């Protein structure tokens with residue numbers, strides 16, 4: 092079912108936890124709420140779950156306004172950051188809890204619990220208490236418990252934060268497969284941008300309770316609405332410059348570092364002609380020095396990451412620039428070398444200073 | 445070879461450490477608790493004509509003493525129930541409150557503990573006498589038509605004991621509720637449990653151990669209380685503790701006093717075990733994590 096948040100706001104006395112969030116999540120899609128710690132992600136999710144009453148605004152699921160509906164009537168599957176498994180109940184009993192509350196008959200209950208245990212590769216662990224399970228297994232029980240009730244919406248609050256990196260990726264993909272298979276509309280809270288990009292259809296970036304940008308992973312990465320979003324998603328280089336020509340949407344910018352590049356305006360520059368141009372590390376190619384349209388720099392450090400090599404180079408004015416290249420292309424650079432940095436002529440975005 | 449021997453020596457020393465750390469406590473416990481209790485038992489098993497169970501025969505053969513035991517247990521149970529009924533919601537609300545005042549309120553509930561039993565009982569006297577505050581207020585409200593005397597009644601003793609033991613119940617339960625993650629209740633609600641059901645199935649279920657602990661604490665302190673029953677209850681509130689005092693200090697009948705003490709101890713132990721087993725269900729005494 093479609094979820095719609097309309098101007099949702101939550102304040103605690105003078106403190107604003109969520110300033111205003113509006114978002115629509117289409118049936119079967121997953122929205123990631125992404126932002127640094129304390130930006131109001133959990134608060135937003137808990138308002139949708141019904142644990143926190145919004146100060147203003149409304150929440151709609153399908154055609155229904157659920158803003159004042161108590162939590163137990165909302166029909167939401169929820170996976171908590173700390174899992175919140177009932178410590179006195181076995182894995183199977185934890186999963187059966189919601190079915191019991193719904194008065195599902197014993198035979199059907201057992202059959203659905205078994206099916207869910209199988210689906211999440213938990214068979215054999217049914218009788219274990221949560222404390223006898225590993226973190227990853229507990230996490231899967233928590234997901235199973237939320238899914239078995241066939242909720243109309245699924246809410247996840249950093250469900251992978253207690254897992255190690257390897258397990259996290261696998262579980263994330265598995266979860267997004269389940270979510271698509273069941274056609275569940277869901278909201279997923281995370282402060283990990285790569286997690287958000289890999290499993291969500293839409294990403295909402297938040298900061299200090301304010302929604303910064305909402306869009307697909309590529310929109311947010313390639314056309315960030317502001318500097319905060321640009322820096323929060325992926326790595327970013329910012330080079331200052333002055334607008335030479337152009338309209339409100341795109342222009343030529345003379346970088347202080349010496350070259351001229353085309354850039355798309357993230358916002359109308361207004362009266363100011365000073366801007367900062369976002370150049371992603373992979374939009375910079377390494378060249379020999381002196382090539383026209385390239386910047387002169389000195390290689391400071393090289394960080395080898397396997398598929399990608401990050402070359403950190405310092406411009407004459409002291410700005411540190413990070414370039415991402417392949418291991419082959421990086422061979423021309425060695426620490427201390429003078430080198431040319433050639434920005435791509437597309438995908439550059441300018442931000443008014 | 446030498447190194448090996450040294451290693452073995454170090455291990456032996458390491459094994460000694462816990463024993464040494466334990467020793468003082470065990471010693472104090474043995475000298476001041478086990479030994480007197482054992483002597484008490486020995487004394488209780490003596491009669492004029494040498495060792496025997498005459499004292500116990502005397503107790504169980506006399507309905508007067510049965511009455512005292514019954515009154516004591518009744519008082520203990522009533523006080524426990526009252527403190528549980530009053531303390532449980534208080535502790536829950538204080539533990540779940542996000543307010544800055546919650547800590548202060550918790551501190552306030554412990555104030556009665558800071559006042560000595562004698563002073564506290566004196567306070568109750570002022571309230572409970574025929575022309576005391578309680579009686580006059582009830583009269584003024586028209587709830588009674590003659591002055592009542594709560595002083596020197598069992599009711600007075602129960603009210604006074606419940607008041608002083610309530611903080612212990614609240615403190616115990618507060619700690620327990622604090623240790624239970626609120627998200628568990630939320631999880632239950634999101635799975636379709638009404639708030640009251642979530643509370644019962646999750647929070648109270650997990651708090652069982654603490655509820656048992658708090659109840660046993662209050663119960664055992666209530667039935668062994670001496671100052672409050674003797675000051676607020678007087679002769680009418682004759683309970684085991686006051687009876688033991690009477691036998692040993694006033695009548696100098698040590699063997700019988702000792703027998704009373706032993707009977708009280710056994711009954712309390714039995715009741716505690718039964719209550720624990722009853723409320724724990726499957727018998728796990730493990731605290732929830």
Ligand SMILES: Nc1ncnc2c1ncn2[C@@H]1O[C@H](COP(=O)(O)OP(=O)(O)OP(=O)(O)O)[C@@H](O)[C@H]1O
Pocket residue numbers: 103106107108109126127128129130131132133134135282542
């Ligand atoms: N009960 C409360 N009273 C006062 N302020 C609160 C309360 N709950 C949350 N806040 C504040 O609201 C803001 C948002 O909190 P929230 O828990 O939603 O952050 P978050 O984005 O989930 O962060 P994290 O990634 O660390 O979990 C924080 O600044 C927090 O201090």
Ligand SMILES: [Mg+2]
Pocket residue numbers: 132133134
């Ligand atoms: Mg959070």
